[in-house]
Amino acid sequence: MSEETLADNETSNRMSASPSLKRRQFLAGGASLLAISASSTLFGVSADEPAKPIDPTRVPGVSPRPHGERSPFEQQTRLVANSSSTTPLQDLQGVITPASLHFERHHNGVPAIDPSRHRLLVHGRVDRPMIFTVEELKRFPSVSRMAFLECSGNSRDGWDEAQDLTVQQLHGLTSTSEWTGIKLSTLLEAAEIQREATWMLAEGGDAAALARSVPLTDEVLNEAMVCYGQNGEALRPEQGYPLRLLLPGFEGNINVKWLRRLKLGSTPFMTRWETATYTDLMPDGKAYQFSLAMEAKSVITRPSGQQQLRPGFHEIQGLAWSGRGRIAIVEVSVDAGRTWQAARVQEPVLPKCHTRFRLPWRWDGQEAIIQSRCTDDTGYLQPSRDALIKVRGTHSSYHYNGIQSWKIGRDGVVTNVYK
């Protein structure tokens, strides 16, 4: 830590839960601690704290517990709306989303399903219609993979330039988990799928009975899974317990949760969820249907909306992902897009998975606009908002992936802006 960054700390309180130490107190504290470094009893006492802290080394700790909980000092939560809740992207680290903070989106609430009563029906254009219990599905050969999910309505505020929002409010309808289940293709082989079957209806067992038509492309047959596991344990109720469809890279709602039925057919089933909703209204008034893949997107999560910076060193951090494959490059601009520099991406970079990027930055206290943009391994570059609107117009509610701009004012306050 250079003297300069120490000076930064002197005035740093960004998201700080603690009174920051003054530089001289650092050294004073350091010096006095040197003298007593062999003793633990006084450790942690420092002049700038009014009350002497409790010394945890003097109190026997808590015994082991069958099921752990987070520290009471950690209270990050999803932001709850009528039928959804958002992941606190600004608070998270790495690429895994804790299951308890995975975003939710449902159309008539989260059903309470007894897994011993739940069944999955596979019928339609198959030679062997079948019903499976959850336990029977768990006995098939299994696979696990990391994948992001994103609601197609994520970032929708970008379309109408909503003001003064946090990254969680703007982009929090995406999360990443390690999913476990069986390959859809295994299940379709078991049911002896017919050659003419090119589409599949997937229906949920919730009170909305949400159903979507899935094109049985090679990509889907290679990657689709019927999942019962999430981050090492069973699916969480909000993510489809006991069974969900996983279509890596496709918009969230087609990854049907509480999955109870798969019907094979030779044409799309045209459910209300792909006609009355979840279509993209183009500038010419036509609705674009089955826009399933989530295109490449990135967003800086720290610093982000409503945070407060002080001048000095900051590590810019964020997430990038693409429904088409791997993230190839993430670039960050700290001058409103005039220049871009490559960010460091967290390895391993996995396909169709959140990828964390990081870039060291020193904020000089002047007004700044910071942005990120990513390129996936198909060569697709995340568009600016203007470029996106030139093609898509502003009638859409879904699939917004324009570059996110954060403005840092001279007062250090971060706000979302559009340019």
Add this chain to the structure above:
Amino acid sequence: MSEETLADNETSNRMSASPSLKRRQFLAGGASLLAISASSTLFGVSADEPAKPIDPTRVPGVSPRPHGERSPFEQQTRLVANSSSTTPLQDLQGVITPASLHFERHHNGVPAIDPSRHRLLVHGRVDRPMIFTVEELKRFPSVSRMAFLECSGNSRDGWDEAQDLTVQQLHGLTSTSEWTGIKLSTLLEAAEIQREATWMLAEGGDAAALARSVPLTDEVLNEAMVCYGQNGEALRPEQGYPLRLLLPGFEGNINVKWLRRLKLGSTPFMTRWETATYTDLMPDGKAYQFSLAMEAKSVITRPSGQQQLRPGFHEIQGLAWSGRGRIAIVEVSVDAGRTWQAARVQEPVLPKCHTRFRLPWRWDGQEAIIQSRCTDDTGYLQPSRDALIKVRGTHSSYHYNGIQSWKIGRDGVVTNVYK
């Protein structure tokens, strides 16, 4: 699903929470359901269930919640002892261990630490002794990586051939998480570490004030981290909240939790934790000190101890890991070690991380002994128990990594055996 595997299901109840359907009921159920496949109201009703199941499609579900919980139908837990708890390996999927089920090991309980009061002192052979708050550490450049942790006493029952145990009881003191923090080397550079500093004392802020000597090898300087994050959120209290040392591949206890002090020196500090305990007593009576790396180990988690099999198809599953690097090969034997076949390993295979392996198997109902063995990318092959004991004798309590053998009796009961 072939008729044959359906026949298996007929009699399958391994870990089954549900009454299994009889084959003819399958088809009857299938047939009746075909007739009503367009209707959801009767869905899930099937002749073989006494009570008509509640139909979740008729009941509005639960509203979004700020912080999720697992389904009430999922009750897997850690097994709790005086000062430790074990991960239910037989119940988990993929490679990530849910933080709530990560194993625990502590020497005077889990301290309750207020992060705003916690400090990390770096002193000794440094030119700039320093004290850091947690928030200050979070402002450094950060890194995240997946890594397993394993208590050096994991699998210790193998030394004395303890009988009739589950995989959780035998091997549950290991878990894998995505860890986030700052590189130890970054911190040591900030404190201006002196050239003579070749060892580091790491001390915890728990009531045991556990302290270990860490050799500052290139491997340690390249990989060691001071962590504040686990699986996307803050460290759990049992894993060292708010700060822990992470030394990927090294025995659990040296990954000091509740980290409050790092003292640089030029020799080992010879704490009681590396003299009175955590040493390996060799056949000649000498104690082997600083045996830090956890050698390659694998274990079949399903089927495993105290489970009950029925004849037919089973996917053999397990975990392999090495403190030396990546798992290169996992082999499984279903004939007591006479022949071995390569298992499929879950990609991506990451260094010093649990690696899940899978192998399809049809149990014919005859007595069988199943085993797994792994080879890491250094070429090291996991030893048989006999080979391990030939070198190590039986005075050790730690670092047992002999091949685990599971015996499946004609009655389908699985027991741990030694051969």
